[in-house]
Amino acid sequence: MRVLLLNYEFPPLGGGAAPVTLHLSNALNHTFDLVTMGFRGLPAEENAGNVTVHRVPCKRARKELSTAREMLSFLRPAWKKANELVAKNKYDLIHCHFIIPTGVLAWRLSRKHKIPYVISTHGSDIPGYNPDRFKLLHKLLLPLWRTIVRNASLVLTPSENLRGLVLKSWNGNPDKIKAIHWGIDIPPAPKGRKENRIVFAGRLFERKGARQVVEAVKGLDLTGWEVAIVGDGPQRAELETLAKGTPQIKFYGWIPREKLQALYAKSRIFAFPSSAESFGLVLAEAMVAEMAVVTSNASACPEVVGETGVVVKPGDIVALRGAIKAFMGSDELRARMGKLARARVRKLFTWKKCAAEYQKVYQAVTGSR
Secondary structure (H helix, E strand, O other): OOEEEEEOOOOOOOOOHHHHHHHHHHOOEEEEEEEEOOOOOOOOEEEOEEEEEEEOOOOOOOOOOHHHHHHHOOOOOOOOHHHHHHHHOOOOEEEEEEOOOOHHHHHHHHHHHHHOOEEEEEOOOOOOHHHHHHHHHHHHHHHHHHHHHHEEEEEEEEEEHHHHHHHHHOOHHHHHEEOOOOEEEEOOOOOOEHHHHHHHOOOOOOOOOHHHHHHOOOOOOOOOOEEEEEOOOOHHHHHHHOOOOOOOOOEEOHHHHHHHHHHHHHHEEEEEEEOOOOOOOHHHHHHHHOOEEEEEOOHHHHHHHOOOOOOOOOOOOOHHHHHHHHEEEEEEEHHHHHHHHHHHHHHOOOOHHHHHHHHHHHHHHOOOO
C-alpha cells in the first residue's frame, strides 16, 4: 500500500506528534511519502526507513514550537508538493496528522483526486483542549474543522479522553471517531543504580505543569537530589527566576529524545502534572524506564498511568509536593511502582500493538487485505 502522509511536524521538529508520525509509519509495512515543514539545516528530501520525507519552505522559526502564522505559511507550499507527488504516484490512502492545519490539505486533496483520508488527532487540533493557545482560532475555524472531520473516513484519537473531547465538537456519527493508543519503543530495563533526580519533561508553557513542579520542590529538602527541568518554551525565563535560590533545580533546555530517554533510565522520579494531554508519550517513556510517576488526574494522564502512578489535581501544589516527598523517602515504593509501570507499558503501549490497530483501519478504509 502506498500512503501520502501529511504532518507539519516531523523529527527533529516539534513535540510528541513528530516521533509518533515516524515510529507509527516505520511500524507499518507500507510505503510512505511525507510532506512536512522545512527548517534551516535540514535536507529538502531524505529517507527515514520506509518514509520518504519531503520538506517544504515555510516561516518556522523554532524547532520545538510552531505558531499559527507559521502553520499557515506551510499550507501553500505543502499543497503544491502534495499535488506533485499525487501526479507521480498512485496513492491508496492519505494519512493526515492534525485536523488543523494539515487536515485542510487532506480534505482538498481528497476532493480533487478522490483518495480517501484518515486523520490522527494530537490534542491541539481539538477545540477545548488547549485554551491557553488556540481558543479564539478554534472558534473561528469550527465550521471548517467539522467539514474536515465529516469528509474523513475515520478520525483516530490516542486516548478515550481525547475521543470524548472530539465528540463535544463533532455533531455527526460518533462511530467515525475511534481511539487507538499510541505506542513507544521498549528499551531494555534500566541497569545499575539510579541517581537521585526528579525529572519534568515537556514544553514550558502553563498547562504542562513545570511551574507547579518548581513550586512544589522548593518546599522540599533537596539535599542530595537534582531537579531536572527538560524542555523549552515561553515560560522558561519566568521559571528560571522562580527557581533562583534553589541550586538543585537545573534547566536542561530542549534535548534530543535519545538523551531524554537515557536521562529517564538514570533517574528516580518523574513529575508531570499536566492539565491536558492527548496521550502523554513522556509518561509512557518514563514508566518504561521504571521511574516512579506523579502526574495529574486530568485528560489522558490517568488513562496512561492507571494504578502504577500517583495522580493529583492540576494546580494542587501541596498534593504534588506530598507525592514527590513520599517517593523521595521510600526506595521500596519507588521500585515497586517503577516495576508496575514498566509492565503496564509493555502490555498496553507498544508500536506493534498500535500498528496492528492502524493496519485494520487502513484495510477497512481502502478495502484491501
